[in-house]
Amino acid sequence: MSITAAAGFTAAGVVAGLKSTGARDVALVQNLGPLQSAAAVFTSNRCKANPVLWSEQVIADGVVSAIVLNSGGANCYTGAQGFQVTHRTAELVGEHLEVSAGDVLVCSTGLIGDQLDLAKLTAGVRDASVELETGAEAGEAAARAIMTTDTVPKQATVRSEQGWSVGGMAKGAGMLAPGLATMLVVITTDAALDSVDLDAALREATRMSFDRLDSDGCMSTNDTVALLASGASGVTPDAAGFTAALTQVCRDLTLQLQADAEGAAHDVAIRVLNAASEDEAVDVARAVSRSNLFKAAIFGNDPNWGRVLAPWAPPTRSSTRTASTSP
Structure with a gap:
């Protein structure tokens, strides 16, 4: 179970026809x-x-009644028409669930630049609202509906001995780079917490998980990680x-995203010791992870440690090169 592991949540994943494959997409x-x-x-x-x-x-305002997500189109670079589609999608959810559209988060993923078919979204929201259920099958259906180039759904759950749970689902396989890494993530909890506490916990958890994931160095336009609490x-x-x-769930999902990254043949953990600060350590690790020289060595199974050292100490703009001369 994932997003339906926490009490107080229902989920659904349906076929609206946004994907040419006929797979679930809302x-x-x-x-x-x-x-x-x-x-x-x-x-x-x-x-x-x-x-x-x-x-x-x-x-x-820290209040969310529902979240609707679609694959099959990112709704980015689609102008005013694209924003109207987003707005209308939230309104449709509000109408079917009898909640305010202003309390409905909207997420999209897929190709950039294509307009979404509002008629198909309308049908998808209608069908999903009817199929909302608790239980593992409903959670997995939702997780599958947000997949794009993912090969498997990503889900994670942690249950506390005190009687509360945290569950999550994620998608993401390409454009994986810090600043969340390309992803849509929905996390639910039945803990009784306000939005201020949720925000503090979420920022710490993402800092230690999604923000440390890097595959291709490209940052997405649609990254969203949402945390909802039912109490x-x-x-x-x-x-x-x-x-x-929460961090445990986020790290679990991060590792699943890493394992399913487009074209990836190796999973590499980069650890930096004795850095002057955490920021410096992250900068060094990021420089190594984005080095084509280092990636070539990993791809070729070449244990050349010089290719680890070289990327993290490039010259700065203010540095000068000293020419060596022979006596």
Whole structure:
């Protein structure tokens, strides 16, 4: 189980016809409460897709009743028409679930530049709202509906001994680079927490997981990680305990994303010791991970440690090269 592991949530994944393959392509997750607290983090790419622009407004008050996601089109670089499609999608969810459209997050993934077919989305939202269920099958259907070039659905769950749970689903296989790494992630919990606590925990968890994943160095326009809390367990965990569980789910999903990255033949963990700061360590690790020289060595199974050292100490713009001369 994943997003339906936590009490107070239903999910569905249906076929709307957005994908030429005929696979599931619209997912819907509803928070039944009693709380509807939420937090989210988004792509740091300066070009943000229309669903991101919409969802950034929705999350501002920390209240989310539902989240609708589609694959088969990113709805990015689609102009005002694309934003209207996003807005209308949220309205459709609101109408079917009897909630405010302003409390509905919208996520899209797929090819950039193509307009989404609103008629197909309309049918997809209708069908998904009817099929909302609890249980593992509903959670997996939703996880499959957000897949693009993914080969397998990504799901993770952590259950606390205190009676609350955290579950998540993710998609992402290409454009994997820090600043979330290309992904749509929905995480649910039945812990009783407000949006402020959720935001603090989510930012720490993503910092230690998704923000450390790098495959091709390309950052997506649609990255979204959303965390929803229903409070259905009636338990308010301590901040450290909840953050640890959330981080565990995020790391699990990160490893699944890494294992399914497009064209990847090796999984590599880069550890930096004795750095002056965490930021410096991350910069060094990122420089190595994005080095074509290093990637060529890994691909060729060549244990040339010089190709690890070389990428992280390039000259700065202010540095000068000293020419050597013979006496």
